[in-house]
Amino acid sequence: MAESEKEAALPPKEAFSDWYNELLWMAEIMDVRYPVKGLYVWYPFGFAIRRNTYSIIREILDNSGHQETLFPLLIPENEFMKEAEHIKGFENEVYWVTHGGKDPLDIPLALRPTSETAIYPMYKKWVRSHADFPLKLYQIVNTFRYETKHTRPLIRLREITSFKEAHTVHATWEDAEAQVKEAIGLYTEIYRRLAVPVLRSRRPDWDKFPGADYTDALDAVMPDGKTLQIGTVHHLGDNFAKTFDIKYEAPDGEQRYAHQTCYGISERSIAATISIHGDDKGLVLPPEIAPVQVVIIPIIFKKGAEEVFAACKDVQERLKKAGIRVEVDASDLRPGAKYYKWEMKGVPLRLEIGPRDLQNNVAVAVRRDTGEKDQITLLEIEAGVRLKFEAIQKSLYEKAGSELESRIFDCVDLDEVKEKIQEGVATIPWCGKRECGLAMEDHIGAGILGIPLTPRSKGKEKCPACGEETETRVYVARTY
Amino acid sequence: MAESEKEAALPPKEAFSDWYNELLWMAEIMDVRYPVKGLYVWYPFGFAIRRNTYSIIREILDNSGHQETLFPLLIPENEFMKEAEHIKGFENEVYWVTHGGKDPLDIPLALRPTSETAIYPMYKKWVRSHADFPLKLYQIVNTFRYETKHTRPLIRLREITSFKEAHTVHATWEDAEAQVKEAIGLYTEIYRRLAVPVLRSRRPDWDKFPGADYTDALDAVMPDGKTLQIGTVHHLGDNFAKTFDIKYEAPDGEQRYAHQTCYGISERSIAATISIHGDDKGLVLPPEIAPVQVVIIPIIFKKGAEEVFAACKDVQERLKKAGIRVEVDASDLRPGAKYYKWEMKGVPLRLEIGPRDLQNNVAVAVRRDTGEKDQITLLEIEAGVRLKFEAIQKSLYEKAGSELESRIFDCVDLDEVKEKIQEGVATIPWCGKRECGLAMEDHIGAGILGIPLTPRSKGKEKCPACGEETETRVYVARTY
Known part of the structure; x- marks a missing residue:
């Protein structure tokens, strides 16, 4: 495929954004010349990386009792509009199919931005008894977001080509919480296989998944110091169960609402892997996902x-x-x-x-x-x-781990945070109150990423917004 | 998943249509209760069959020099409308995305019914020289048809969830013809692995792929005697190359239009496998694709x-x-x-x-x-x-082969054809003229399936429409 065009030199990795774009092209991962903004083409070489990466994801999910399934892409408007919070979160970025052939459709169909509203009407039919639990299904599908922001291959897409979304159902809130923890563990393991160390944190309330009780997330720190969200795990409580009427018969014979979780991972996993390991000469791939080893x-x-x-x-x-x-x-x-x-x-x-x-x-x-x-x-x-191979895998992971650690800065005040987030991730005390969090974000000009799942406490300190004592430090970062 | 609901007895296979629908449900292959016509949900058990089946497809394509890739689902209207024949073939069954969020899109986007018009604008950029040939790529994707006919799981769908489409580029018409033959061989091999014997024929001109020079196809004969098209291979000549300006530099330095083929296979492969081998007790699966062996x-x-x-x-x-x-x-x-x-x-x-x-x-x-x-x-x-396993695979294939052969009837006149297509596939002489073919179809009330790729000649006979001598017999069948 016209190798000659690709002999221009790769920009140095220091110029990360240029390096990234040029590398995707020179290493034949994605072609960005498709004639619609935000839609890209996988070259065969890039797709081979995708295949190997998703084999790991499938293996880890299958071995932990998940089953693969497949639901339709198109969601009728009336189902899509059922969950109020969820709609608010997605209504500005949903693509709508309105015509079949030359005729207008009776009911517009949404291209799934995520599949809760496609899957849960079926879960209502499938879930009967506590004996059906846990129900742990996943699918690997294309999903769609009408992104108005700047799009970027593998990172910010109008068609997410490789969204792995899991949807689980449980009896109690506590069972669902345990599932969230399992999912965080599985995702960490997936990233270990990709030699990508992760930050794990609970998103602030204003940044959780629309309709969830809370959202835990995994982030990678990219070479330019910005974080990339590369996995999210949502505790849905019984919110969707109430909307979609998902009930089970408890051992005592009562009908109760189920509790649910969902968690997702996408081709951002590949963006992180490429960005973290690559160098001035091009790609550096962990042996397990390298198309040519x-x-x-x-x-x-x-x-x-x-x-x-x-x-x-x-x-x-x-x-x-x-x-x-x-x-x-x-x-x-x-x-x-x-x-x-x-x-x-x-x-x-x-x-x-x-x-x-x-x-x-x-x-x-x-x-x-x-x-x-x-x-x-x-x-x-x-x-x-x-x-x-073993030595390479080990040293890639260790090197990336040290690099990550060197980019986390425990700061004493908001001005230091403002300075340090230019290079990486800052931590700062936070009392946990919403108004303090939002005030801090406002001052810094960047968001609170989340509360580390493994606490990064330095003992009792003061919230920089209200002065209240707290033992909690939060991550603050510029994000993709 | 509510096993108790599934204890009703399976209808006998003789009542094929009922048997098929009930089996998909009782064996947990597809759930038909999704709230949009023509869209169905894969149960995990069904999806496991799909995984194993598509592993075979991938293996056979990879081993014959094909590479997997992935192109966007959404095709801008202006690209989609470029090839005149192609539009005519698809314009009544294309879904259109017209809105992103609440805003109308500048250019409507088609959900791919097939990907020629998504892929070939990129092939224009990728193909440079005769040294790039053959280019043999494939993808496994969801495609969409706004079906107005009666829909049926795995067979007639509004979302084809598992369309494997290959698109190849070659220098000459003859090279493309050789590729068509290779593809027919590969598909036959795929079906051998599924223990499904096939009829292979060249479609009459009025039934070829819109924009192709000719279409060869594989059909299975279903238990009710109707044929199911389970694979098609199209010689595209340089028709699309001219539309999308796909040229290469020949060894003599001249710029020439490329020649192309495309070929597809879908979850109909699973419909055929299930239908042909199953019995009154339920599924009978070839060991290689059985989720539980x-x-x-x-x-x-x-x-x-x-x-x-x-x-x-x-x-x-x-x-x-x-x-x-x-x-x-x-x-x-x-x-x-x-x-x-x-x-x-x-x-x-x-x-x-x-x-x-x-x-x-x-x-x-x-x-x-x-x-x-x-x-x-x-x-x-x-x-x-x-x-x-070997014995089972062998006898499934042999049994299905005898069954197929017993359903092919060499007929002497159109009235016998009319009678025999109630039980299976008829053959009848045909001179090859379009008007004779259409007149015969009209008389029979069913279509000419195609001219067998392995001739089924009985020496010189007369075309029942015009009386002209011919050595060609064609398949006639009721089709899905």
Whole structure:
């Protein structure tokens, strides 16, 4: 696909916004030239990352008792309009289908912005007894938001192509609360697999999901210090159950309203992974999601070329058999040009094999993340590669963890917060009162991200707005 | 999910339409109670069949050099309206998004009924040189048709939830023709894996895809003798290339229009599989797509119950390790009720283990498709189960093949055609002239399905419409 157009240099990662846009293009993740604002096209290479990422998500959900399902995209207006808070939250950003062929529809149909109002009328029919609980379903679907803000591939979209939304039903408020905790744990595990460390916090009340009792969220800190919300978990109480009449027969024979949770994760998971690990040379991918995990570069001299090619093919076959995604680059490019190309695509490990390596029965292994060179014996190439993958995964996660920690600043007053959020996430005491929170946000010019789920307390301190004593510190950040 | 509601008996398969609707419900494949006509909900069990089926589709496409990708759902009106034939084919069944929030959109957006007009503006940008060919991409997406006809789950939908559409680009008309042949072969292979034999034919000109040079198709013959189109492959010539200006630089340096094909398969693949193999007791699933491949039923007497349960668990663990999807039904139901339940769900193999079986170190294996009972030694239970799977797959395909062949009737005149299409597919000579074809359709009151790709000639015969000699016989059928 017209490689020649892509030889312009990648901007340095310091210029994050330019770097991000250019990288999506040069590494062939997304094409932004689709003729509608906010809609983008997945290149096959980008889609392969998506496939591998969503395999992890499916695996973790399936193994924790979730079942995959699929509900319709189109929601009739009357169902969509049932939950008052929910409507208020979404009415300005819903796309409406009004015509079929040339005829106006009797009832306009919403493109789901999220699926509560598509799923819960069916849950009303499905839920009968406490014995049906917990009901834990999920789907991976496209959802739609008529974004009026600046759109950005993988981050702010009019079509979210890869929304994984789970919807659970339980007997009691406490059961639902336990499910929220499970979900936070599962999402943390998903991000561990992507080597992405997360901030976990409870959103302030004015920032929760429309219709929820509360919202817990996971955020990544992006290279420009802004946070990206990459997972949310909502305790819905019995709010939707009352609206959609979802009742169950309790063990005592009474009909009671059910309690619900929902939680979502999207292709922002990929945006965070790419942004956090990438560098000036391009993508750096955790081995588990890399479409190509190993590239083998034959180092060719006039003599012994055939033996080298044969050895490369042989290593490729062996790694393939071991379940590793591996390519041999036998093209006519110079080795340097090959390195450039595969580094851009984030291939975790490069194996170079030349005549001298063959004599010594080794390959030279070069890590994408550190550039570190090492020899691996060909006799045990499969195990050698696996060890490298583990080392890469471990050090990506550790490096990102230190980077995250270095970007969190415990501040003493609002002016320091204002300064520090230019570089990352600030923490500051907060008494918890709504008016204090809003006043602080107003002063800072940025939002309270949330109350850390793992408290980040420094003992008794004073709320900068009202002076009341509190042991709670909250995250404050500029957000995507 | 309210099992008690599902204890009504399944209608006999002879009453196919009732049987089909009731089976989707009782086996928990689709819930038809979603509050919009033509939109249905996948139950988790149904979705598991879908997952396994689409794994096969992905595997076969990936292994033949196709790459998965993803394009937006929404197509701007101006792009959608570019190809004249194409518009004529779809304009009466396209859903239009006209509003975002409360505001009318500047340009109405079509919900893709199929993605030519979403993909080809990007292909114009992606295709540069003959060296880019063949470009073979596919996506698995939801597409939409404003169906005014009677809708039916998995068969005639307003949201096709699982449309696999491939779009390829080539240099010459002949290259595209070769791709059509490859696609027909791949689809035949997909259906072989589903144990579904197919009719393959070239659609008459008046029934081809709007904008194509010709359309080849795969049809299944359903239990009521009507055919179900379960795959289509279109040679697009350079028609769309001219509309969307898709050109490449030929080896001689000239700019030439590309040639294209597209081909699609949908959840009708699952409708056909279910309909062809199922019986009066419910689903019969080929092992590869069965969500539960083996169910183990402990046969419990007062004595030795613990040993039996332990043995069942042990067999389950061993089969799981061998990659087999297996459940133990340790519920309180009577064995007969358990058989009923798992037969309804199409589990290919039931293993019964009781105290006497344990003494003999065997399990009793009962095939879902034939009811055949057999003993398998526990020592080699994994291999024994695999052999059963192979036997089941083989005999499902053979049985369906004989059934198909018995429903094809070579007829001597149009009156016989009229009679025989009540039971299946008729063949009749046709000279190939449009006016003769249309006159025959008119007389019969049903359509010409197509000219068999593997000729079904009986030597020189006369076209029943004009009397001209021809060696071509065509399929005629009632269709879904």
